[in-house]
Amino acid sequence: MQHQMETELKPKIQLIPLAPEGIGLYCKLGEQAYRDHYLHLWPDRDPSPYIDTSFTREIVTQELGDPNNLHFLIRAGKEYIGIAKVIKNQKPPELELPKPLFLEKIYLLGAFTGQGFGEDTLLSLHELAREMGRQSVHLLTMRKGRALAFYHRMGYKVLREAHLPFENAVQEERGMYLLGKIFN
Template sequence: MMKPDIQFDLLKPELYNKYIEIGTKAYNQHYTHLWPNGDTSTYIENSFTRKILLDEEKDHNTALYLIKIDSVYVGLLKITLHKQVQEYSKFDALYLDKIYILNEFSGKGIGTKSLRFVEKIANEHSKKVIFLESMQKGLALPFYQSNSFIIVANTQVPFKNVIEEEKPMYLLRRIL
């Protein structure tokens, strides 16, 4: 069987609606359980609106990508190129803010290929380490650990209205 052709398209204004659609759908597929009555609007309003994208686009420290297989958009990435985390300066650390893949495309190697893409960007910027956060429960954590990320701290979802027992997250690090 042929491996799918996975591409990473840097977000352009004409793709904002697609980014919002994919981000909202993927987030709702994976994370409604975090929110009372499954109401994810707080997160969506802070992540997937035109205003948020316009602000992020102006920030030269933020890189937004749509993940595409052939001609179909299947996920997205948000990267903070320079971020001080723990003992690492912003010159040494890259932060992977978001990696969302639609449920129907999970398990096809897209996540692994996405991490390789992020690593390539980190190397292009001479980074020493990649950081990301993961829910303590769920499938993401073992996936990141199988890709050489290690838990370095406890964190939590930053929104007050998330269900209390669902808030715990880990900060993970992968040294390059």
């Protein structure tokens, strides 16, 4: 009974399309969420090579100018808890997925992990993909860590091995998988 009550009280996830005035918040949330989960990937726990190519005003402003990119603030109730970025026309190289949507970034603040918000966010992104007429989604995830098991539970399959494209990352942590899910 208690679990049911907690579930009923959990705020609904909203994907808020990013507007230029929200870029600062997007960068702040993205950087903090990344730091909450991925410092182990970097020597001296310094993720600046990734942050500097993903979460600066200049980078995000440039990405917003490309209609192929969609950026979102993730909100639970009245609180912003993370960010997402999808790319409309990026097929996985050398693989055939029907009408795919690439889920490039899904980052939730550490304080909101393990509470069902990740599942709700992913389901909202699946709904978005279907609304866009997409028949599949794909994403990259680290080989190590909890995310892989989460995506398997959500119906994703390993399509192939990949690597974090930063040579200066900790070598034994660079392993990734390209995962995909085809909608029925």
